[in-house]
Amino acid sequence: MTSSRMVRRVPGAARATLIGAGALGALAVASVAIALLARLGVTHAAPVYLLAVVAVGMRWGTVPAVATSVAAFLAYDFLFVQPLYTFTINSPEEWLNLLLLLAVAVAIGRLVAVQAEHAEQVAERAREAQALFGISRALAETRTVEEAAPIVLERLAAATAMDRIWFGLGASPADEKTVADTAPGEPLPIPAWQVVLQRQPGDEPARWVRTHVATSMLRRKADRATVHRVRVEASGESLGSVWALRAREEREPDRAETRILSAAADQLGQAVVRDRVDLERTSAEIARRSEALKTALLDSVSHDLRTPLATIRAAAGSMLDESVVWSPEDRREAFQAIDSEAERMGRLVRNLLDLSRIEAGALKPELEPCDLDDLVPQVARRAGTAAKRVIVDLPDSLPPVMADQLYLTQVLANLIENAVRHGGDTIRVGAASLQGGMVQISVEDDGPGVPAAAFPHLFEKFYQAGPPGERKRRGMGIGMTVVEGLTRAMRGDVAACRSELGGLRVDVRLHAAAVPDEIIAPPATSGTPASGDASVHATETAAS
């Protein structure tokens, strides 16, 4: 694309000399050829001059071609028409011949020149179109103007004879922030001239208007630069400018450069508008989503609170109905339902409170040695239901863990309740001592588990595993978040993987309490049931 003929043009005087020399050369070659032909007995070889005219016309255009025609006419007269070496012509026949030669030469020269100019224009248009195509593609392939601008400027620099191009966004030149620059980091030059492209409405060609001449105080010799400004606008609003610097020459941009610069400015303007619309759409989408999330959360909080409340009211209302006679077992069952549903509600409220404390960083765990033999069966009993068995399988000689008793209870209750809600019939709670003074408590179920894609998100707030189409009640999606938050607060960690039972398994690892040896009777080395090995666990997680 770096077309040398566009970037460096030969200045006027040198160009005239070049053309003159070229035309003379062509004529000389033609004259020699005619002389040779005459020697071979070919008279009337004057049309050879036409070849010279064609060559000049093709190369340099109409005016040199016509001039060459006249020169050819004179040369032929001088060199080959009797009397030789004078411009006088004797026979009227020769006159006619020479005039015909002149007419044909001018006509052919003009035709050839027009043809060549046309071809040149076509090539120029093609280059322009290619440059514009590159610019549009750069804008189409990128997502934002900031991303596209460097590529666009690169293309502009290649297609015009500008030394530096930059693009600023802002309502006025003073407010503009440079988005892209072909010579980033270099200080902006103090231009001698500033020229602004005035674009006319309708089909009138745009004009460059000199708006500002730098004062001679600031004008250094090296800075004979001209800065060109093309406004970037969209629907009448000024968005910024494309600036182009020509360091040495004071030549106005030619038609092609002007067209490319203004087309690029238009495209950038459209892209800025596109970006704005995108941004508005994105923020509207974000607002809509967070609104939807809020609604979903409220909906599930209200559902999760109302459901146990409904059971409580049903049980209490039943007992209050004096028209019904209840057996002692019925009464007991009703009160048990009230008790366990109230506990469920309490846990829910605690989760909500814990979540806000976790988010506020306001957790203050009171870590003390907790005996799992004591705590786990108790939590399992309360969080389980009549229909689902919770098997507690703790090895003997498990050391106590450093935990906040309330937090650990909440963590285990959430995990067991989760397993009860989503799991099958069997829920197993196990524990094992790990190396490095850690104890791992595992809660697993034989339910369908969660899809592999869900594992990384399992502890995210409001995350609900499973396909969105499934309407199963899944709670609020904060239980696991609370589990993680509370466990971290107790300096432990939590991980999920696929259970050997088929469902989900969640491991909570806490520090073993440093209890004097004499209190724990046997050393805790044999206690590794289930699949409590850390390395096995890690590979399972990776595989799932």
Next chain:
Amino acid sequence: MTGPELLLIEDEEPSRRMLADYLEHRGYHVYQADSGHEAMRQWDAHRADLVLLDLGLPDLDGVDVIRRIRREATTPIIILSARGDERDKISGLEAGADDYLTKPFAMDELNARIRAVLRRAAGPDADAQGGLRLGPIELDPIRREVSVSGQPVHLTPREYELLRVMLSSQGRVLTKARLLRAVWGLAYADESAYLHVYVNRLRRKLSAASPATSLDGLIETEPGIGYRVADEGSLREPQADTARPR
């Protein structure tokens, strides 16, 4: 003890057990289902007299269960919903449910609703001449006359039509859209402002006709949903009405 048969569709086990126990003790025969598919099986097997349906089921959309039942029978359906969202209830009522209760609800309220929809299902609201009656309100469709405690009420044709539709749906909840469609036509289904104005005017005219007569609780507003029309039968049995805590 073979009272009316109820189909209780509820996936929350403790809730379902308590409700079933209670309703059995009240003399109903209760079939239980904990999922949409189980509900459809029970429905096909027993064709209960009334369906109590929790909309949030693990496998099917509760509204689809209503549609499925409505395709085959006019069996009354009461929605039990724990969701705060009014749209669920409206779509359930639009699909053909008769009434709804928001959890948690009182047991005697459940009783009253069950009795009302069962009674309505037992026979038409109109008497032999096509006359409609709700407490002190009487509507004679032949003469197009309305009276309250014997005092004539002058109603515009729209007001008359509105009252006629309401008195024909005793013991049910009528959604706004349903009333608008019935009285004003399909194109007006979203113009709930009309309805509000007309119902208020109708209430004023009815109470002005006989200031001594209380019309409380006959046409109640269900916020966000529509209107509940009391049931002639339950008015004659005062305990069901007064027992409603409000």
